[in-house]
Amino acid sequence: KQEVTQIPAALSVPEGENLVLNCSFTDSAIYNLQWFRQDPGKGLTSLLLIQSSQREQTSGRLNASLDKSSGRSTLYIAASQPGDSATYLCAVRGVGSARQLTFGSGTQLTVLP
Amino acid sequence: DVKVTQSSRYLVKRTGEKVFLECVQDMDHENMFWYRQDPGLGLRLIYFSYDVKMKEKGDIPEGYSVSREKKERFSLILESASTNQTSMYLCASSSPTGSGNTIYFGEGSWLTVV
Numbered sequence: 001k002q003e004v005t006q007i008p009a010a011l012s013v014p015e016g017e018n019l020v021l022n023c024s025f026t027d028s029a030i031y032n033l034q035w036f037r038q039d040p041g042k043g044l045t046s047l048l049l050i051q052s053s054q055r056e057q058t059s060g061r062l063n064a065s066l067d068k069s070s071g072r073s074t075l076y077i078a079a080s081q082p083g084d085s086a087t088y089l090c091a092v093r094g095v096g097s098a099r100q101l102t103f104g105s106g107t108q109l110t111v112l113p
Numbered sequence: 114d115v116k117v118t119q120s121s122r123y124l125v126k127r128t129g130e131k132v133f134l135e136c137v138q139d140m141d142h143e144n145m146f147w148y149r150q151d152p153g154l155g156l157r158l159i160y161f162s163y164d165v166k167m168k169e170k171g172d173i174p175e176g177y178s179v180s181r182e183k184k185e186r187f188s189l190i191l192e193s194a195s196t197n198q199t200s201m202y203l204c205a206s207s208s209p210t211g212s213g214n215t216i217y218f219g220e221g222s223w224l225t226v227v
Binding site for chain 2: 031032034036041042043044045046049089091093100101103104105106
């Protein structure tokens with residue numbers, strides 16, 4: 001059974017800093033990996049989706065990478081801002097059960113002004 | 114933009130009541146999902162549906178049922194609510210072919226069972 005781990009569980013950084021969030025998964029046979037943002041009390045907003053054949057995806061100040069063979073993905077946030085404060089979750093879609101996602105428990109990010 | 118709408122944001126129900134949580138998506142997505150999210154447990158899949166009138170159990174289906182009579186609507190039903198079903202419920206939808214399988218979530222429904 002796929003397991004997804006996100007470390008650290010919480011992170012606090014000063015504004016302007018570049019940072020990396022980590023996601024690891026146990027079964028490398030994945031269809032794709034998706035990063036989400038969740039604000040308190042709200043639903044999840046999709047940030048980036050990486051197909052299994054891709055190495056990275058970029059959107060604005062965000063860059064997500066995927067190393068399928070080692071079971072790892074990173075989300076890089078450049079020049080962090082207080083508005084980036086949220087919980088970031090990664091989710092993996094398996095090949096066998098292509099409609100289901102396995103979620104990590106998230107990293108709670110606080111960017112201090 | 115894809116929109117997934119959950120009709121109730123906050124509900125308070127009594128133990129034993131029948132509860133309906135409604136979800137509507139406007140992008141003609143085949144796949145729809147219901148998750149619950151609890152502190153320390155993350156998101157857990159309750160049920161999903163990949164077509165009208167089709168449903169499959171997720172990881173924690175006990176105590177829940179679902180209905181998908183129309184493609185755009187997926188309902189979660191708690192036949193007899195219990196206090197351990199107090200949680201945030203998230204509906205989501207995706208297309209197996211479009212948008213690279215990106216999954217879109219609603220804003221969530223906070224259910225308190227007293």
